[in-house]
Amino acid sequence: MIxxxxxxxxxxxxxxxxxxxxxxxxxxxxxxxxxxxxxEYVARRAGQINEETHYVLxxxxxxxxxxxxxxxxxxxxxxxxxxxxxxxxxxxxxxWEKMKEQHVKTLPILKEEELVGVISTGDIATSYMDVYDNxxxxxxxxxxxxxxxxxxxxxxxxxxHGYFTKGKVTIAASSPEMMEEFIEKDDLxxxxxxxxxxxxxxxxxxxxxxxxxxxxxxxxxxxxxxxQSIVIISTPHDTYTVARLINQSIPVKHFMTQAPLTAxxxxxxxxxxxEEMTKKxxxxxxxxxxxxxxxxxxxxxxxxxxxxxxVILVDHNEKSQAVDGIDEAEIxxxxxxxxxxxxxxxxxxxFRNQPVGCTATIVYQMYEESxxxxxxxxxxxxxxxxxSDTLLFRSPTCTAVDEKIAKKLAKIAGIDLxxxxxxxxxxxxxxxxxxxQEICFQDFKQFTVNDIVFGVGQINSMNKEELKEIKEVLRxxxxxxxxxxxxxxxxxxxxxxxxxxxxLLCVGNNAKEYIVDAFDLNEDTxxxxxxxxxxxxxxLIPTLVGVLQQE
Numbered sequence: 372m373i374x375x376x377x378x379x380x381x382x383x384x385x386x387x388x389x390x391x392x393x394x395x396x397x398x399x400x401x402x403x404x405x406x407x408x409x410x411e412y413v414a415r416r417a418g419q420i421n422e423e424t425h426y427v428l429x430x431x432x433x434x435x436x437x438x439x440x441x442x443x444x445x446x447x448x449x450x451x452x453x454x455x456x457x458x459x460x461x462x463x464x465x466x467w468e469k470m471k472e473q474h475v476k477t478l479p480i481l482k483e484e485e486l487v488g489v490i491s492t493g494d495i496a497t498s499y500m501d502v503y504d505n506x507x508x509x510x511x512x513x514x515x516x517x518x519x520x521x522x523x524x525x526x527x528x529x530x531x532h533g534y535f536t537k538g539k540v541t542i543a544a545s546s547p548e549m550m551e552e553f554i555e556k557d558d559l560x561x562x563x564x565x566x567x568x569x570x571x572x573x574x575x576x577x578x579x580x581x582x583x584x585x586x587x588x589x590x591x592x593x594x595x596x597x598x599q600s601i602v603i604i605s606t607p608h609d610t611y612t613v614a615r616l617i618n619q620s621i622p623v624k625h626f627m628t629q630a631p632l633t634a635x636x637x638x639x640x641x642x643x644x645x646e647e648m649t650k651k652x653x654x655x656x657x658x659x660x661x662x663x664x665x666x667x668x669x670x671x672x673x674x675x676x677x678x679x680x681x682v683i684l685v686d687h688n689e690k691s692q693a694v695d696g697i698d699e700a701e702i703x704x705x706x707x708x709x710x711x712x713x714x715x716x717x718x719x720x721x722f723r724n725q726p727v728g729c730t731a732t733i734v735y736q737m738y739e740e741s742x743x744x745x746x747x748x749x750x751x752x753x754x755x756x757x758x759s760d761t762l763l764f765r766s767p768t769c770t771a772v773d774e775k776i777a778k779k780l781a782k783i784a785g786i787d788l789x790x791x792x793x794x795x796x797x798x799x800x801x802x803x804x805x806x807x808q809e810i811c812f813q814d815f816k817q818f819t820v821n822d823i824v825f826g827v828g829q830i831n832s833m834n835k836e837e838l839k840e841i842k843e844v845l846r847x848x849x850x851x852x853x854x855x856x857x858x859x860x861x862x863x864x865x866x867x868x869x870x871x872x873x874x875l876l877c878v879g880n881n882a883k884e885y886i887v888d889a890f891d892l893n894e895d896t897x898x899x900x901x902x903x904x905x906x907x908x909x910x911l912i913p914t915l916v917g918v919l920q921q922e
Contacts, residue, residue, distance in 0.1 A: 381703060382680065384415040384439050384694055386687035388815045391424045391759035391795070393686040395752035396730040397436060400685055400706060403734070406743050412683070415439035417694040421813035423799030427755040430794075431748050431784075442680045443696035444641040449677050451658055451667040456481040459488070459624035462517040463498055464616075466490060466623045477655040479665050480627045486634065486657055486665040488627035498618070498626045505539040507618065508559060511625035512536050515579065515602050518559075521620035522581065522606040522613055528593050529579070529602030535559055538578050540617065542610060547571035561613050566592075577601060581617075583610050634659050637666060641677065642699065648674055686730040688712040688722075691817040691824075706733055708768075709908055713819070728769040731756035735776050747784050754780035754788075755795060762831060762868050763792040768909040793833065796868060800832035802840055807848035810841060811863070817856075818912065820919040825860035825879070826852075829907050831868050838865045842876065849878040862886070862915075866905050873911075875899040889918040 383401040385393025397414040404412040414436040420428070428435055456479035457466050470478050470492065480488040508518075516531035518524070538557035543550050550571050554560060557578040562568045564586030572580050573595050579602040582588055588603060596603050606613055634657040635644050648656060648671070655668040683704040684693060689712035702714065704721040708730050725733050731753040738745050745753075757777040761769035764777070781788050802810065815828040832838050842865055849861050860879030867873070877883040877899065887894055890901060904910045 380411045380413060380681070381683060382413055382415045382439055382442065383683045383685060384417050385685050386692035386816065387418045387694065388812050389416050389418050389420060389424070390814050391427055392730050392756040394420060394424050394436065395427065395756040396685045396706070396734050398433065399731065399734050399749050399753055400683065402749060403738055403741065403743055407741055421799060422801055423759060423795050426795055426798035427752065431751040433748060433752065439694055441695035442682055442700035444677065444680055444699060445637070446635050446639045446641065446644070446658055446669065447637040448680060449641070449669055450673050451669055453667040454479060456665065457623060458482060460514055460622045462521055462620045463495060463623055463626065464521045464619035467495055477668060479657060480623055481665055484664040486632065486659065488624065488629045489632065489657060490623055490627040491654070494626050494628065498621070503618065505541065508540055508621060509535050509537055511621045513621050515604070517620040517622065518617065519604045521616055522604065522608060524581070524604045524606035527588060527603040527605050528597045529600065533602065535579060542614060543568045543572060544610070551575065561610055563610065573599065573601060579604065581606060581613060583608060583613055632657060636661065684714070688714045689818065690714050691819055706730060708733060728766060728773040729757045729760035732773045732776050735780065745783060750780040751784035751786060754784055754786065755791065758788065758792045758795060762905055763788065765868060765871055766906045768906045796831055796833055800830055800834065800837050800841065802844065807844050810845060811848060811852055820916050821922065823859050823919055824857070825862065826856065826858050827862045827864065827907055827911065829864040829866060831866045833868045835867060838867060838874070841865060842874065846876060849876060853879055862911070864907060864911065868905070871903060871905055873901045873904045875901055885915060885918050889914045
């Protein structure tokens with residue numbers, strides 16, 4: 372049985388520190404792709420969801436996407452062959468039957484779900500071909516019920532749960548007089564229907580009698596055997612067959628490969644274990660979960676054939692904003708409305724980039740172009756994304772297309788645009804229960820120009836007093852963020868939606884000087900207020916990048 376073919380899944384994910392557009396567009400686009408292809412497209416998030424987005428998802432009763440912390444290939448992403456194992460005391464014969472039944476060449480030996488060893492067809496072949504002394508059954512502590520089952524026998528008396536732990540295996544093919552010379556107390560004796568031989572074995576106090584060809588044992592001998600705790604097993608096979616089969620009753624733990632085993636965890640990264648796996652020449656490698664429980668095997672062939680995780684990026688195409696490990700993933704599509712960034716792909720991909728105010732606008736167009744009906748829930752998510760990204764059409768990034776589509780979506784979703792915007796922005800700018808760190812990173816993006824790495828955060832509000840409170844909380848914290856994230860500069864936009872202006876907080880080496888230069892402000896400016904600037908993407912970043920590129 373194969374545990375779900377992981378490589379067929381495609382993750383649809385936005386940028387780190389996701390905003391409403393990033394989350395809602397991922398959900399809506401994954402839904403569209405699933406309907407068009409029938410394949411498994413799954414929306415994910417690359418960071419914590421902010422309060423504005425939480426409000427939107429709750430409003431339309433949609434669960435937040437699960438976190439995708441990175442897209443590096445892990446063991447759990449490979450096809451894992453789930454195999455039913457056996458316990459350590461199971462006989463070699465039963466183990467072989469289990470391997471044939473499951474068509475496998477390696478079997479796990481499990482004790483209460485914990486992997487204690489593995490056995491291969493090679494190990495079993497060795498158990499048949501190697502020559503062992505006549506004490507092998509007792510050395511291996513073979514259980515009597517294993518012996519009876521292996522010989523297709525019946526326990527006439529004795530404890531089937533007991534173990535043969537002393538003595539050797541002998542065949543009583545001679546007279547009682549000669550038997551007394553080579554049979555000792557606690558031995559296992561294989562014999563036939565001769566009463567004298569059976570009685571001699573009991574007199575010697577053998578540990579176990581295996582009576583061949585279904586021969587009868589007298590009630591008197593059975594009673595004596597019971598009194599002496601001797602096990603008697605009756606088998607339909609002849610002496611030769613019993614002698615040939617009996618070693619197959621040895622418990623599998625005697626021949627299995629034991630710890631330390633080369634095993635991997637579900638959460639191990641493929642890149643990290645590749646070298647170790649290629650050094651070992653095993654056919655199969657056991658996989659354990661985080662509790663150490665056996666989950667299955669990964670074959671060398673499956674490991675070598677494994678595919679990278681497939682990803683669709685929405686609302687970004689900058690490597691610094693992408694989910695961790697993006698270099699190790701296969702990017703199959705990019706849907707975005709920002710400037711061209713530095714994402715590189717191994718081959719050609721579907722890349723749709725339009726100069727509109729919101730990725731959700733593009734996603735809606737793709738629904739229309741594909742002829743897929745949009746539900747009220749998806750309409751509500753996409754409309755909310757457009758409201759957020761365009762600041763309800765006040766942002767210079769907003770186009771007539773964004774506004775037209777938002778109004779269509781509002782009608783489908785049954786929402787009032789003004790009211791929805793007010794509730795969203797209020798939720799997004801609320802300080803209730805938030806730390807300075809949470810406020811800073813709820814909408815924060817990182818950029819690289821030449822060798823300068825900087826971050827830009829933004830909070831939008833319709834309330835001046837609220838923005839003032841946010842400023843007091845953030846200002847002393849930004850210098851810590853600068854150091855902790857190895858940034859050279861940080862800019863934080865406190866955007867007044869109604870006034871259509873932004874107060875800009877600047878931290879870092881020459882951060883303020885670059886802004887003064889970029890927006891042609893007075894050098895002695897203390898409080899930086901950018902009138903008419905409300906868009907990070909279209910107004911702040913392009914202007915700032917222009918100055919930085921001149922350096």
